[in-house]
Amino acid sequence: MWALDRPCVPRAERLCADTPLALLAVLGVGAGVVAGLVELGVLPVHAGRVAGVTAAHGALLATALAWSRAGVIACGVAVALIGLAAGASQLGPVGALAYLGPGLWVGLLATRGRLTRLGLGTPVRPWPIAAGVLVGGALSCHLLVSASRTLGVHVRVDHAADVLAAFAYDLGANVLAGESFFRGALFSRAERRWPFAAAATLATSAYVLRYLVDPLLPKSVELMVGAVFYLALLGAINCWLFAWSRSLVPGLASAAIFFAAYRTLGVR
Amino acid sequence: MSFIAAALVAVTAAIAVEDGGSASLLRHAYLVPVVAAALRFGALGGGLAAAAAILLSAPIVLPEIERSGLTSEAVEGLVTFALLGLVGVLSGVLRGKIGRHRRRYETLVTIQRTLADEAPLDLALARLRAALADRLRVHAIALVARDDERLVVAGGDRVAEGSLVARVLARGAPAFVSATGEDVQPCRAFAVPLLSRGRAMGVLAVERRGDISVAERAALEAIGAHVGLALENARLVSRQRRFTAELEERVAAARRELEELDRAKSAFVAIASHELRTPLTALQGFSEILALRRLPAEEVTRIAEVMRREARRLGRIVSDLLDLSRIERGLEPALCRVPVKLEPTIEATVDLFRQGAATHLITTECEPSLPVVDADPDALERVLTNLISNAIKYSPTGSAVRVGARALGGAVAIEVADAGRGIPAEVVHRIFEPYYRVPDAAGMARGTGIGLAVVKALVEAHGGTVRVDSTPAIGTRVTVVLPVPAGAFLDTPRRSRVG
Numbered sequence: 001m002w003a004l005d006r007p008c009v010p011r012a013e014r015l016c017a018d019t020p021l022a023l024l025a026v027l028g029v030g031a032g033v034v035a036g037l038v039e040l041g042v043l044p045v046h047a048g049r050v051a052g053v054t055a056a057h058g059a060l061l062a063t064a065l066a067w068s069r070a071g072v073i074a075c076g077v078a079v080a081l082i083g084l085a086a087g088a089s090q091l092g093p094v095g096a097l098a099y100l101g102p103g104l105w106v107g108l109l110a111t112r113g114r115l116t117r118l119g120l121g122t123p124v125r126p127w128p129i130a131a132g133v134l135v136g137g138a139l140s141c142h143l144l145v146s147a148s149r150t151l152g153v154h155v156r157v158d159h160a161a162d163v164l165a166a167f168a169y170d171l172g173a174n175v176l177a178g179e180s181f182f183r184g185a186l187f188s189r190a191e192r193r194w195p196f197a198a199a200a201t202l203a204t205s206a207y208v209l210r211y212l213v214d215p216l217l218p219k220s221v222e223l224m225v226g227a228v229f230y231l232a233l234l235g236a237i238n239c240w241l242f243a244w245s246r247s248l249v250p251g252l253a254s255a256a257i258f259f260a261a262y263r264t265l266g267v268r
Numbered sequence: 269m270s271f272i273a274a275a276l277v278a279v280t281a282a283i284a285v286e287d288g289g290s291a292s293l294l295r296h297a298y299l300v301p302v303v304a305a306a307l308r309f310g311a312l313g314g315g316l317a318a319a320a321a322i323l324l325s326a327p328i329v330l331p332e333i334e335r336s337g338l339t340s341e342a343v344e345g346l347v348t349f350a351l352l353g354l355v356g357v358l359s360g361v362l363r364g365k366i367g368r369h370r371r372r373y374e375t376l377v378t379i380q381r382t383l384a385d386e387a388p389l390d391l392a393l394a395r396l397r398a399a400l401a402d403r404l405r406v407h408a409i410a411l412v413a414r415d416d417e418r419l420v421v422a423g424g425d426r427v428a429e430g431s432l433v434a435r436v437l438a439r440g441a442p443a444f445v446s447a448t449g450e451d452v453q454p455c456r457a458f459a460v461p462l463l464s465r466g467r468a469m470g471v472l473a474v475e476r477r478g479d480i481s482v483a484e485r486a487a488l489e490a491i492g493a494h495v496g497l498a499l500e501n502a503r504l505v506s507r508q509r510r511f512t513a514e515l516e517e518r519v520a521a522a523r524r525e526l527e528e529l530d531r532a533k534s535a536f537v538a539i540a541s542h543e544l545r546t547p548l549t550a551l552q553g554f555s556e557i558l559a560l561r562r563l564p565a566e567e568v569t570r571i572a573e574v575m576r577r578e579a580r581r582l583g584r585i586v587s588d589l590l591d592l593s594r595i596e597r598g599l600e601p602a603l604c605r606v607p608v609k610l611e612p613t614i615e616a617t618v619d620l621f622r623q624g625a626a627t628h629l630i631t632t633e634c635e636p637s638l639p640v641v642d643a644d645p646d647a648l649e650r651v652l653t654n655l656i657s658n659a660i661k662y663s664p665t666g667s668a669v670r671v672g673a674r675a676l677g678g679a680v681a682i683e684v685a686d687a688g689r690g691i692p693a694e695v696v697h698r699i700f701e702p703y704y705r706v707p708d709a710a711g712m713a714r715g716t717g718i719g720l721a722v723v724k725a726l727v728e729a730h731g732g733t734v735r736v737d738s739t740p741a742i743g744t745r746v747t748v749v750l751p752v753p754a755g756a757f758l759d760t761p762r763r764s765r766v767g
Contacts, residue, residue: 001408002448003457003473004424008432119452142323149331192447192454195479222334233319243478246453 031055064180096165099172118184132250136257204235275301311360318356393422413470462496532703547578633672661713663688
């Protein structure tokens with residue numbers, strides 16, 4: 001028993017230890033410079049979007065990998081692959097297939113056992129995955145039913161290529177980076193210090209805040225309220241799924257299904 | 269669970285069919301499954317049921333807000349959302365509190381029942397650990413308790429230095445560790461002191477893969493205090509019983525000793541009477557013969573010699589009795605010490621025995637130039653007489669008795685050895701006790717049982733020691749060591765009185 005056999009040394013590691021500050025600084029400065037150049041008309045608007053996506057999702061994924069002690073190279077490769085995918089997706093819907101890159105890279109790291117701290121690469125039982133699918137499905141159904149009953153939003157069935165491209169973006173960047181950082185890294189670390197409720201509140205609040213400051217999210221009140229409502233639910237439930245299964249897979253499944261449903265909605 | 273889900277769906281369906289919108293009175297029916305879930309599953313269950321109710325009714329309420337803004341009906345719907353959440357969580361919290369109090373009460377009862385039976389501390393701790401492991405729903409549990417200088421550990425082998433338990437034991441305050449290792453699933457550890465009279469007499473430590481809430485920690489602290497008190501009570505009761513048993517044993521031993529002493533004294537009175545009567549009878553008989561008859565001179569001399577020997581014997585017994593009386597009053601025998609040459613004293617005493625009875629071969633072996641000792645000659649003679657008398661009495665007729673003396677550093681050792689049956693090892697330490705006689709020796713020869721007690725007292729009054737070495741079937745050797753004072757005595761006797 002640990003309390004009897006092992007020396008009890010005071011905790012020295014901070015919550016934000018191992019954060020790749022240099023990489024984050026480079027990403028921030030790079031995104032700022034690109035945004036400035038776009039503002040000055042030197043670079044096209046697309047360049048700004050590429051830089052923004054790379055900086056935001058790259059920072060989240062790189063931090064998650066760094067907290068998992070996957071190594072600097074793994075972080076750099078992940079950021080590069082997201083940047084590459086963001087650039088490729090600007091060329092057309094087919095280019096969005098490049099978002100498979102970050103997912104494959106993370107999968108490769110997981111199979112090598114370097115992401116166990118994130119809850120990836122560890123054995124996972126089928127029940128938590130089924131629960132994740134169920135949660136994602138239930139929230140998606142609710143979202144679609146609620147949306148279909150409102151005046152401003154409807155289920156969009158046209159432009160399937162755009163929907164698939166957006167779905168690829170979610171899988172390779174949005175969901176992957178969000179779940180890796182907010183659940184696998186932030187919630188996991190917070191839970192080692194505080195009770196589940198406090199850790200889940202912190203991780204979910206940060207998760208919701210990340211979407212509220214996202215310039216890509218439409219700024220209408222209804223959508224903001226809806227985003228807070230659904231993302232808070234999704235975030236809290238994914239924290240519970242992670243705490244239950246100690247795996248990121250159920251959360252990835254629920255978030256992927258929910259965002260797939262979200263991508264089918266369109267403003268009239 | 270299925271009842272709650274079915275009820276939620278049914279209420280939603282009824283509201284939808286009624287088409288009453290967000291202000292439908294049927295919305296209050298959500299309270300039934302929400303409260304039921306709270307009572308069944310606690311705060312989490314109540315909260316989830318409320319969330320499910322809100323999710324199910326959101327498609328009815330939210331579109332209305334979007335269409336018409338915050339109308340009174342819409343506000344009613346929102347208030348219903350808030351009420352459902354509040355009622356679900358609060359009911360669950362209250363139910364959780366009641367459950368925790370009930371579990372705490374049951375745990376305390378379990379502790380009392382477990383420690384009610386008297387058992388050694390390690391066994392009691394093991395039982396208590398097993399009982400608590402069942403109740404506390406933890407992955408690992410250990411109980412440690414001080415038992416005088418050692419630590420009794422249940423649930424492990426030892427308490428490592430610097431461990432959580434060691435820290436709590438040293439500081440006497442609870443300690444919580446939110447993550448014990450680097451595992452993906454954090455394992456919490458909590459240790460509370462088992463307090464008794466303000467001192468940590470042990471530690472209760474638990475580990476769980478999951479939360480140990482503040483309320484649970486408070487409950488564990490209360491349990492720790494209760495276990496500490498119960499263990500202390502059990503220990504006090506055990507100690508009291510042990511003391512009672514020890515006291516009873518001591519009283520019984522003292523009673524046996526007194527009874528034995530009483531028997532010995534009774535036997536002594538009988539023996540002493542007989543010992544006194546024998547020489548008195550001889551003196552009485554011979555004196556009457558001398559008074560009534562006219563005898564030849566040789567016969568008168570012989571009778572006078574017998575009377576003198578019996579008178580000496582009588583005097584010796586009376587002296588022993590007087591010395592014993594002084595010993596029992598805690599006084600040393602009265603001595604009149606002068607420089608005494610040992611060899612003539614030994615030879616004179618041995619001669620008396622040689623003249624009295626020729627049943628044994630008594631030899632003397634004295635080193636030449638023995639130093640003189642500062643001793644009472646009469647006491648020394650009584651010591652030698654007692655020892656030689658014992659050697660003769662308890663050794664077979666015809667065997668040898670050896671009396672010797674030799675210098676021993678700053679002392680002189682006098683030895684009296686016989687070839688008798690010896691003294692059993694288990695009673696050797698008792699032979700100097702007054703009235704004590706070796707059980708199987710009583711039938712061999714007469715004796716009062718005070719001779720050796722007097723010998724010991726006389727020798728110790730001289731500042732010396734007496735030791736017995738006995739081998740059954742081989743013989744017994746008694747060694748008396750008398751100190752030789754610093755500075756040689758002059759040939760001229762110098763009288764001094766001691767005691």
